[in-house]
Amino acid sequence: MTIPMVLAEPARHRGRMDPPDPLLPGRAQRLAGLFAGLLLFVLGAWMIRGFLPALGWAVILAVATWPLYCRARAARPAASRLVLPLLATVGMALVFLLPLGAAALELGEEARQALHWAQEAHLQGAPVPGWVAGLPLLGPQASAWWAQTLAAPQLGAGFLHRLSEGELIGLGRSFGGAVAHRAVLFGFTLLALFFLFRDGEALAAQVLRVAERLFGPGMERVGRQAIASVRGTVSGLVLVGLGEGVLLGIAYAVARVPHPLMFGALTAVAAMVPFAAPLVFGAAALLLVAEGSPGAAVGVLAFGTVVLFVADHAVRPALIGGATRLPFLWVLLGILGGVEAFGLLGLFVGPAVMAVLVLLWRDAAGG
Structure with a gap:
């Protein structure tokens, strides 16, 4: 017997080896595998727990708009698997971003006017408006507070100073952090929505197949x-x-x-x-x-x-x-x-x- 044949013999012998005896009986082994799969699923869900709301919103949006997406796909059957999902995702993004942009512009204008009013009140005072006295139940108390705090020039300097420097800085930081966090989640929602539009039918079939295997028909x-x-x-x-x-x-x-x-x-x-x-x-x-x-x-x-x-x-x-x-x-x-x-x-x-x-x-x- 030549050396190559001697070296090849163990490989052929190993290929014919029987699998090792199981450590657990069949039913216990299946339960152990199910438990291990469940444990891995829980671990994966815990790892991405911060993105689960974004995934949930993507699923909700995909389910709600799927009939419209199917109509668009039927009207443009020649569109590739990339173009149509991308257009649908961009369209959904615009549905949310355009109203939010308009609201941001409106709030920016209101904030500018409020800062201008605060500067005028600091320099010249702010007389009690008529509508403050007309407030139901709170009119007299609100008028008295306004007259003591903002009516005369420099009278509200301490109040406006604290409001502009202390609370506004802290509020701006909190607001900016919240906006950045939600922008990231919104971007991830759009990314997940794109893949749901592209592979939604295959994913739904897989989910249904797994559910029926786990829970029956x-x-x-x-x-x-x-x-x-x-x-x-x-x-x-x-x-x-x-x-x-x-x-x-x-x-x-x-x-x-x-x-x-x-x-x-x-x-x-x-x-x-x-x-x-x-x-x-x-x-x-x-x-x-x-x-x-x-x-x-x-x-x-x-x-x-x-x-x-x-x-x-x-x-x-x-x-x-x-x-x-x-x-x-x-x-x-x-x-x-x-x-x-x-x-x-x-x-x-x-x-x-x-x-x-x-x-x-x-x-x-x-x-």
Whole structure:
């Protein structure tokens, strides 16, 4: 036997070796593998816990806009797997960045005017405005504080000095840090959204296959229920909230509320959270009362109450509950509980969880 054959013999022998005997029996070995996989999953989730909200927002946006994306893909079948997802992601970015940019410009102008007013008040004093005395319940106390603090020249120097140097610097640092953090999360959301648009169908098939292997058949119905709930919640909260903001923005302009566009935008955002919109149009009504327009204030309150009643008792239940046959009580509990547990993301996660739970309950109850 030659030397190469002698050297090759152990390799062939090793190729025919039987696998080692398992240390655990078959069932215990499968449980150990499942436990190890679960442990690795928890470890991975803990490592990226700071980016989980961004991933959640990307999933919500992809689920909500997927029908529109499929229509665009059907209309442009020749588009590559890179161009169409990129255009869709850029479009979603503009949907958020354009309103935020307009709001930032408005806030910048308001801040400039506020600083100019503070300088004038420091040099010449700021007489008590008429609307301060007209504030309900707080008018006399507010007028007295204003007269003692800001009315005469140099009288409010200490107050304005502390406000401009101490609190504003700290507030600016906190605000800048928060903006930078959220900008990073927003960029990561867009990155994840691009990959979801590009590979969404393959990823959904993999998730469904793994879920059915872990929990058995029927997971497709659960997934469809959750998806329908997310889309219904987006329509019921976001679209209805925007509609309320537009209607009440027109009412603010008619009633001559200062900065009606800003109040309309605040109303649209607040209307996405149940029972939050009255805080905005109530503040607008108080501002009208302070300016000596109680009739317009009553009109804003009445119109806002009617719009809110119709939206919360007719439109939203039809959009959210109608998509999943979910009673509005459970929709409301899902929204409020989701916001408490997950913040703003819970607006969409909460109703989806409730929709799945109600579906499982109906299956267990046999109807």
